[in-house]
Amino acid sequence: MTETLTGNTKVTRDDWLRAAMDALLSGGAERVKILTLAERLGVSRSSFYWYFHSRQDLMDALLDHWLATNTRLLVEAAKTDAPTITAAVCNVFACFIDPTQFDTQLDFAVRDWAKRTVKVHDVLMQSDDQRIAALTGMFTRYGYGAGESLIRARVLYYMQIGYNDADLHEPLAARMAAIPDYLLTFTGRVAPEAEIKAYRARMLQIMPRA
Structure with a gap:
């Protein structure tokens, strides 16, 4: 990731990935072009091939990054030990809220990309399945039945994705005041005051x- 090119070229593989990520986030997958990225980095187009075999290789690296961050960290949050189901759901909430764990803009960029590319769509579907499976397992650990665990996981997951998509700009005070009701709705259980x-x-x- 951090190997530096020899000669006058000073960019690294990470530099190419960051430039590609910026292009993906600002304009979609179609804006990720080798020549445009080279111009932005101030290097020749040929230097790209020190690190990547093709544009597709670069696009695969972007997708791998998304899986290794957003999906992996959300799955880990769902599997984190907690004393109660409400505390476990709080761990999931925190993951979605914290931009150092879950990049909402990147998630939507990949979802938009998936509308145009079959391979990305398939990877997205697999990722959603992994996320929901982790959330289902979370509910199961706290005594919910298999069917109920799956439905609660789906409700929690798709509500959060929809909430982010709605971009409500809800005031922090209002969001905090609603926490007990959110937890009750998603779990059917009242969270202890100390936990809240x-x-x-x-x-x-x-x-x-954020």
């Missing part, structure tokens, strides 16, 4: 970075 206070404190640490 701990999560609100956690949100205050995360939200300024």
